[in-house]
Amino acid sequence: MGEFITLFVLVIDAMLRVSTPLVLAAFAGMFAERSGVVDIGLEGKMLGAAFAAAAAAYVTGSPWLGLLAGIAVSVAIAMVHAFACVTHNGNQVVSGMALNITVAGLGPVLALAWFGQGGQTPMITDAGRFKPFHLPFADRLSDIPFLGHIYSEIVSGHNLIVYLAMGLVPLTAWFIYRTRFGLRLRAVGENPEAVDTAGISVSGMRYRAMIVCGILCGVAGTYLSIAQNTLFIRDMTAGMGYLALAALIFGKWRPVPTLLACFLFAFTDAVQARLQGVDVPGIGVIPVQAIQALPYVLTVLLLAGFVGKAVPPRASGIPYVKE
Amino acid sequence: MSALGAPIQAPRWVSHGLVPLINLAIAFVISGLIIALIGENPFEAMELLVYGAFGYPEAIGYTLYYTTNFIFTGLAVAIAFHCGLFNIGGEGQAYLGGLGAGLVGLALGHWPAPIVIVLAIFASALFGAAWAFIPGWLQAKRGSHIVITTIMFNFIAAALMTYLIVEIFIKRGQQAAESRAFEPNAWMPFVHDIFTALGVNVGRSSLNLSVLLAVLCSVLFWFFVWRTRWGYEIRAVGLNQRAAVYGGISPSRNIMLAMAISGALAGLIGINEILGIHHRLLLDFTAGYGFVGIAVALMGRNHPVGIFLAALLFGALYQGGSELAFDMPKVTRDMVVVIQGLVILFSGALEHMFRPRIEALFMRRAKLGAAA
Numbered sequence: 001m002g003e004f005i006t007l008f009v010l011v012i013d014a015m016l017r018v019s020t021p022l023v024l025a026a027f028a029g030m031f032a033e034r035s036g037v038v039d040i041g042l043e044g045k046m047l048g049a050a051f052a053a054a055a056a057a058y059v060t061g062s063p064w065l066g067l068l069a070g071i072a073v074s075v076a077i078a079m080v081h082a083f084a085c086v087t088h089n090g091n092q093v094v095s096g097m098a099l100n101i102t103v104a105g106l107g108p109v110l111a112l113a114w115f116g117q118g119g120q121t122p123m124i125t126d127a128g129r130f131k132p133f134h135l136p137f138a139d140r141l142s143d144i145p146f147l148g149h150i151y152s153e154i155v156s157g158h159n160l161i162v163y164l165a166m167g168l169v170p171l172t173a174w175f176i177y178r179t180r181f182g183l184r185l186r187a188v189g190e191n192p193e194a195v196d197t198a199g200i201s202v203s204g205m206r207y208r209a210m211i212v213c214g215i216l217c218g219v220a221g222t223y224l225s226i227a228q229n230t231l232f233i234r235d236m237t238a239g240m241g242y243l244a245l246a247a248l249i250f251g252k253w254r255p256v257p258t259l260l261a262c263f264l265f266a267f268t269d270a271v272q273a274r275l276q277g278v279d280v281p282g283i284g285v286i287p288v289q290a291i292q293a294l295p296y297v298l299t300v301l302l303l304a305g306f307v308g309k310a311v312p313p314r315a316s317g318i319p320y321v322k323e
Numbered sequence: 324m325s326a327l328g329a330p331i332q333a334p335r336w337v338s339h340g341l342v343p344l345i346n347l348a349i350a351f352v353i354s355g356l357i358i359a360l361i362g363e364n365p366f367e368a369m370e371l372l373v374y375g376a377f378g379y380p381e382a383i384g385y386t387l388y389y390t391t392n393f394i395f396t397g398l399a400v401a402i403a404f405h406c407g408l409f410n411i412g413g414e415g416q417a418y419l420g421g422l423g424a425g426l427v428g429l430a431l432g433h434w435p436a437p438i439v440i441v442l443a444i445f446a447s448a449l450f451g452a453a454w455a456f457i458p459g460w461l462q463a464k465r466g467s468h469i470v471i472t473t474i475m476f477n478f479i480a481a482a483l484m485t486y487l488i489v490e491i492f493i494k495r496g497q498q499a500a501e502s503r504a505f506e507p508n509a510w511m512p513f514v515h516d517i518f519t520a521l522g523v524n525v526g527r528s529s530l531n532l533s534v535l536l537a538v539l540c541s542v543l544f545w546f547f548v549w550r551t552r553w554g555y556e557i558r559a560v561g562l563n564q565r566a567a568v569y570g571g572i573s574p575s576r577n578i579m580l581a582m583a584i585s586g587a588l589a590g591l592i593g594i595n596e597i598l599g600i601h602h603r604l605l606l607d608f609t610a611g612y613g614f615v616g617i618a619v620a621l622m623g624r625n626h627p628v629g630i631f632l633a634a635l636l637f638g639a640l641y642q643g644g645s646e647l648a649f650d651m652p653k654v655t656r657d658m659v660v661v662i663q664g665l666v667i668l669f670s671g672a673l674e675h676m677f678r679p680r681i682e683a684l685f686m687r688r689a690k691l692g693a694a695a
Contacts, residue, residue, distance in 0.1 A: 040470070084672040093409050093470050095672030097617060102664025106357070108657040113361035119657060234657075242474050249471060287490065293482035296475040303467035312468070 005146065009153045011270045016158065017228065019266035020165045021046065021220040025244035026251070026258050027172050028216035033253060034176065035209030036189040036315040041081055041096035042217055043241025044103040049074040049221025051107040054121040054232035055114065057128040057225075066128065066226050071218030077103065078214030079207075086206045089319035100241070108234045119234040121225075130159040130227035161223040168216075173255040185209055189313035192320040202320045217241075246299040249310050265295040333682035339624065342678050343670060347622065350665040357661060363651050375646025376639035382646070384514065384528025390631075390638030391530075391595050394537040396616025397634050398544050399588035401625040405548055406581035407561035412458060412473030413589040413613030415480030416451040420590020422484065423450030424597040425502065425604035429492070432506035439509045443598050444536065444591070451590015452583040454480060459582025463575035469582070477613075485606065492604050501605035511598040533595035540588060541627040547584075557581050589613060611660075618663050621671040637663065 025042045032039035049070035057066030077099055084090040108119025115121055135156035142152035176182040188195045188205040196202050224240075225232045247265055251258025272291040279285055302310050332338070355365035376386045396413045403410035410416075423446035431439045458472040485500075492502040511531040518525045548554035559567040560577040567574055596608045615637055622636070623629030644659035669676075 038470075040474070080668075084668070088673055088675050090672035090675060091409075092672075093411070094617070094621065094667060097411065097614070098664050098668035098672055100664070101614060101667060102661055105657045105660025105662075105664060109357070109361065109653075109655065109661060112655065112657075113653050119655075239478060242478070245471070246475065287486050289482040289486035293479045296478045296482075300461070300467070300472055300475050300479075303472060304461045304465040305467070 005149065007274070009149065011267070011274060012154050013157075014270035014273065015263060015266045016154065016162060016166075018269050019262045020162045021223050021228075021240055022244050022247055022262040022266055023165045023169065023259060024161075024216050024220035024223070025241055026247045026262055027168060027255070028213040028220065029245055029248045030172070030176075030253060030255070030258060031185070031209045031216070032213040033248065033316050034189045034313055035185050035206045036192060036313060036318065036320070037082070037085055037206050037210060038092040038317040039081065039096055039210075039213060040093055040242070040245060041077065041099040042213075042244050043237050043239070044096070044100035045074040045077045045214060045217035046221040046224065046241050047100075047107055047235070047237045048077050048103045049218040050225035050236055051103075051111065051121070051221075051232045053218075053222035054124060054225035055111070058115075058121055058124050061125070061128045063128055063130050063226055067130075067219065067222045070222035070225075071215050074218030074221060075211055075214030078210045078217070082207050082210040085319065086203045086210075089321060092317055092319075104235060107232065111232060111234075121232040123230050124226055128226065129230060130161055130223075132157050132159050159223075159227045161219060161227050164219065165223075169255055169259050176255065181208075186313075189315050192315050196320070196322065206320075220244075243295060246295055249312075250295075250299055250302055252310050253313060268292075268294050333685040337685045338678070338682060342674075342681055343622065343624065345677055345681065346669040346674060347666065350662065350669040353665055354658070354662045358654060358658065361653050363653055368647060368651060368654055371647050371650050372640070372643035374643075376643030379526070381526035381528045382642060384526065384530040386635070386638045386642040387534055388529040388531070388595070388600075388638070389641040390634045391534045391537045392592055392612045393615055393619050393634035393637045394541060394631060395588050395591045395595070396612050397619030397623055397630040398540055398627065399585045399613075400616040400620035401623070401630060402544065402548070402557070402581055402588065403585040404620055404625050405554075405561050406557045406577055407564070408459075408462070408578060408581060408585075409470050410455065410458075410473055410582065410585045410589075411470055411614075411617070412455060412476045412586075413616045414609050414611070415473070415477040415613070416454045416586040416589035417592035417609045417613050418480045418484050419454040419593075420447035420451035420586075421593030421597045421604065421608055422487065423447040423590060424593035425492070428505035428509040428598060428602070429502060429604070432509040434508060436508045436510075440511060440598065443509065444594055447590045447593035447597075448587035449590070451593070452587040455582045455586025455589070456579060459579045462582075463578040488604055488606055499605075501601075502603045504603045505598075509598060510602050511594060513599075529600045531595065531599035533591070533599050536591065536594060540591065541631060544588075545627045553577075553580065589616070615663060618667045618670070621674075622666060 025046055028045070029039055029042050052073035053066040053070035056069035057063055060066070081095050081099060084095040085092045111117070111119050111121055138152040138156035141148040176185060184195060184200055184205055188202055192202045195205065224236055229236070243265055244262070247261040248258055250261035268291055272288055275286055275291065276288055277285060358365040358368050375382060377383055396417065399413050399416070400410055424443045427439060427443040427446045431442060454476060458469050458476055461467040461472055462469040488502065489500050493500055494503045511533055514530040514532065514534070515525050515527050548558065556567070556572045557577045557580065559570060559572050560574045564574045592609060592612055597604065601608060619630055619633040619637060622633035623631070640659045640662060644656050648655045
């Protein structure tokens with residue numbers, strides 16, 4: 001039993017760490033897609049932010065300036081996407097792809113030119129990072145069986161961005177379902193004509209949604225380079241932006257299911273690390289790659305309507321052209 | 324003189340030549356600015372790049388070898404575009420195509436060379452087609468969005484191939500994740516070997532006879548898309564699904580057909596890479612070629628001639644770019660990736676930024692000419 005709890009705590013702890021950037025990116029995508037802008041550029045925005053945050057934190061020694069730089073770059077990339085897709089009615093998938101590729105090249109190019117250490121930034125000292133901190137009483141409560149253990153090991157001991165991401169979920173749900181901005185956001189993704197008729201600017205709403213999307217991706221990227229890791233390395237997002245997109249679809253573009261999907265995907269990741277080469281009774285050794293592919297297979301099955309049905313916002317992907 | 328009531332259009336050379344060139348030029352100007360920003364001279368970089376790509380026989384060989392890959396992926400993306408589909412899955416389809424070629428190479432490598440090579444070509448096309456057919460089928464029959472499913476299939480392909488190579492095909496007793504080498508019968512002949520046999524020395528490069536296959540595919544592509552009923556139906560579905568249905572054309576059948584052809588073309592990367600130069604199955608040989616295909620198709624406006632020119636441009640960028648890194652250590656292959664992204668941005672997403680204004684300029688002139 002004790003062993004099981006230790007394992008449980010380790011896996012959940014790892015799950016929270018992996019799911020943080022996923023949650024942030026998936027919620028970023030939620031704002032974009034709910035407004036009718038398909039964004040496969042989550043990956044690029046995170047990667048750009050990861051580089052900017054690491055570079056700024058290294059130069060200034062301040063994680064906060066790093067965060068600011070990460071958000072600024074991510075929002076800038078989001079604005080290029082909006083400029084192409086909203087202002088010029090460009091193809092949203094093409095634009096997202098273009099930005100992903102550009103950023104994937106630009107990060108290492110600038111890193112090499114500025115820091116001269118291959119395509120990465122130098123290591124960032126502890127002072128320049130978001131470090132885990134312990135919540136009050138974590139030490140004293142850890143002796144209490146189960147609950148105290150969970151508090152000190154799972155709830156406590158993360159960095160600020162993890163708590164920020166978890167706090168973001170109820171906030172976003174409230175924002176999207178209970179505020180005027182949220183109502184308009186949902187409307188502009190479902191029926192832009194109606195929004196336009198009501199005298200609200202469709203492109204204005206979509207630009208605002210993309211700014212929020214940029215901010216969240218910026219936080220996600222910052223987390224990767226200066227909270228979870230200690231430097232920027234090339235392609236450090238490693239498909240996480242696409243996984244976030246899958247989580248968003250899996251969560252049917254709704255906050256709580258999307259959060260759960262992120263947890264599920266992060267959980268498979270945490271379990272996979274533990275199952276490597278382990279002989280599972282009755283099944284045998286499960287190939288790591290099978291678990292790695294699981295989120296993508298599940299998303300395809302969901303999209304195909306074999307497990308539930310995912311219906312995207314009606315106007316997503318379609319440029320709005322006033323008649 | 325245009326017919327009465329017909330919309331006034333800008334001349335073809337403007338919409339198909341000038342506008343794409345201007346978009347391309349902007350992408351290159353911005354790339355030049357980035358090179359200047361990191362402290363190198365963009366004009367010097369350009370000179371080195373052109374020399375590195377075309378300056379001597381080996382360079383030309385390598386440029387054409389990269390061009391071969393980009394023709395395959397460019398055509399793959401283009402046939403899907405003709406059907407109104409965006410196939411981002413070229414990378415995964417190419418990976419599976421390599422598996423098809425590799426299986427034939429491993430199993431039948433001792434057969435006579437022409438037979439095993441032809442079989443490998445069919446196998447790689449078939450495996451690539453199958454990997455693209457599933458998303459096509461899901462789009463046509465289940466309405467799942469092809470962009471998302473092809474992205475997911477890239478990741479699934481990567482996991483599958485890693486498993487197969489690391490767990491099954493790996494050569495016993497070695498660390499490197501690759502299979503044993505094929506027998507030389509299953510090697511696509513190198514172009515430099517053929518020239519040497521003819522008594523001409525062109526220098527060694529990766530260029531192999533797959534380049535002829537790429538040219539053949541380009542010709543067949545043109546014939547298929549513009550000269551057959553199937554091509555006509557695919558284009559009709561791409562232009563207007565509802566109108567196609569009125570014409571008795573089945574969108575779902577054509578979506579599946581277009582995706583299968585697209586996957587087959589992407590799968591042929593496996594011939595150039597696996598049969599052409601590596602002669603064994605290995606990890607990550609696709610190296611992003613599938614994504615370059617998007618830029619190539621957009622730049623080439625989905626026409627084989629345009630695709631050839633765009634593929635040559637990217638072939639030169641890849642080859643010249645890797646040479647460039649020797650003389651300008653700051654300008655690495657990553658810079659080529661940046662240029663590729665900017666080309667997709669300006670030839671694709673921002674295609675409409677300047678088009679209306681430039682075309683309006685020439686339409687006005689056309690009108691004045693008609694009035695005079």
